Each structure stands twice: as structure tokens, then as C-alpha cells.
């Protein structure tokens with residue numbers, strides 16, 4: 001970790017989706033049709049969201065992903081370019097549709113998400129190897145699990161080979177994810193449910209989080225950070241376990257808050273000398289993203305983020 005003025009180069013190897021967001025009062029019963037109060041179309045996908053958060057916070061970002069040959073494909077590429085993200089390793093897949101995500105948000109701001117991966121299924125290990133130069137020159141690479149596991153393993157191995165820092169956000173959890181494929185990974189960042197699924201626990205509470213995370217450390221992962229929603233995050237590494245609280249907010253839409261955490265942590269971890277401080281900043285960035293509707297649309301620029309932190313009730 002270095003200094004706060006550093007402009008890190010970050011490569012994201014992951015998904016993109018078009019988010020079809022319905023704001024609803026309740027889900028319909030089988031056979032029932034009900035009216036929902038509102039709808040929004042937005043750019044999403046965990047990889048894309050994390051790339052956009054990192055770019056907004058000033059990083060130089062490369063996106064490695066696949067889009068379909070449909071009306072969304074060109075728009076998705078243009079959206080990345082509008083954020084100044086390098087799109088040279090994005091390809092269109094002939095005859096495939098772009099990834100889409102129907103999302104349902106309830107009045108408490110909680111979401112339910114379906115993903116239809118489409119062209120994201122074509123981000124193969126070979127496509128990852130084509131991005132080898134970017135992985136080698138980057139300060140950090142980021143992956144999630146909306147692409148094939150073999151591609152994720154390939155990317156982790158390449159990052160390890162070039163000593164580029166790496167973050168895996170195992171979302172959504174894939175039951176076939178193998179600890180052996182994660183050797184050399186710097187940061188494994190699940191939420192509680194994902195950690196429980198990966199470690200085979202039915203539910204996690206208190207000390208269980210620490211024990212489960214420690215199992216992963218013994219398998220070659222350097223740091224585990226468990227995200228706990230409104231309760232913040234828990235860091236488990238060789239120095240022990242620390243809770244990092246999040247600020248209290250009243251969320252309007254939590255969709256993409258996890259991605260805001262990961263994308264911002266990618267940047268802050270390269271700029272702060274202390275991991276706990278970087279995680280605290282990422283908690284703040286994610287919390288602020290829940291105050292607006294949508295995914296990428298709800299992320300703040302670096303300037304706006306630090307301006308918000310300086311507001312009286314946000315000082316801590």
C-alpha cells in the first residue's frame with residue numbers, strides 16, 4: 001500500500017449486465033398480475049459496477065468482458081468509455097445476447113436479482129490470457145463469479161505470477177468454487193452468506209466468521225474481508241480479526257452497494273498505508289451508494305465522496 005495521491009492501474013476481469021430494475025410494493029403471487037410503481041434501465045453487472053466505482057475514484061481502469069451483438073452491446077461499451085475505462089479487451093460475441101439482470105427492489109431498499117449471463121459466458125481462460133499484459137502491468141486485478149470459474153482461476157494464477165495484487169469477490173457464490181484455485185490470491189471478499197456456502201457452514205455468527213476465514217488463510221489466501229451489510233466489515237489476516245463499522249444510513253436502494261465496496265476498496269487499498277483505513281473508507285463509499293436509486297448511477301466521484309465525508313454529520 002502506498003499514498004493517497006497514487007493513481008492505481010486496475011484491471012477488472014468480469015461481467016457486465018443491463019439492469020432492468022422494478023421498484024415494487026410486493027412480489028406477485030403465482031398467476032397474479034400487479035402494478036409496480038416504477039422501473040429503471042441501468043448499466044450493471046458486478047464486474048462493470050466495480051470497474052465504474054474504481055474509475056470514478058480516479059483509478060486508471062481496464063475492463064475485460066464480453067458483450068452481445070444486440071442493442072445493449074454498443075451501449076455497454078460506450079458507457080465504459082464515458083467513464084474513461086479502457087475497452088480494448090472487450091469483444092462482441094456474434095449471435096449472443098448481452099447479459100441482463102431483472103432486479104426487484106422493495107420499499108425497504110432490499111433487492112432480489114436474477115442474472116442471465118449471455119455473452120459473459122464467453123469470457124474464457126483464453127480471453128484472460130489475451131489480457132496477460134494488462135494483468136502484468138496493473139497494480140491490482142479484480143474478479144467476481146459471474147464468469148466461468150476456469151477463467152477466474154487463470155486470472156488468479158496470472159496475477160500471482162506477475163505479483164499483481166488480486167481481489168476475488170465470490171459473488172454470486174458458485175458451489176463448484178475450489179479453494180485450490182485460489183492459491184496466491186491476496187483478498188477474498190465474500191458476504192456472510194457466501195462465506196457460509198463456501199466453507200460448508202449452514203449459518204455463521206460471531207466466532208464462526210473468524211474460524212471460517214482462518215481456514216481460508218491456511219489454504220494460501222492472504223486476507224479475508226467479510227462484508228456484513230449495515231454492520232460494516234470484518235478483516236481476518238495474519239494479524240488477527242478486526243471489525244470495521246459502517247456509518248448508519250437509511251437506504252433507498254442497496255443494489256450494487258457490495259460492488260461499490262469492492263471497487264472503492266481496490267482503489268483505497270492502493271492509496272492508504274493501512275488496510276483498516278482503506279476498508280473503513282470503502283464502507284463509507286458503499287453506504288453512500290445506498291442513498292440513491294440504481295447501481296452505477298448511485299456511485300459518487302472522488303470529489304463528491306470526499307465532500308460528503310467533510311459534511312458535519314459524516315465526520316467521525
Ligand code: RIB
Pocket residue numbers: 017018019043044045046049100101113115146255256257258259295
Ligand atoms: O451487485 C449488483 C449487480 O448484480 C447488478 O448490477 C446486477 O447486474 C447483478 O450483476
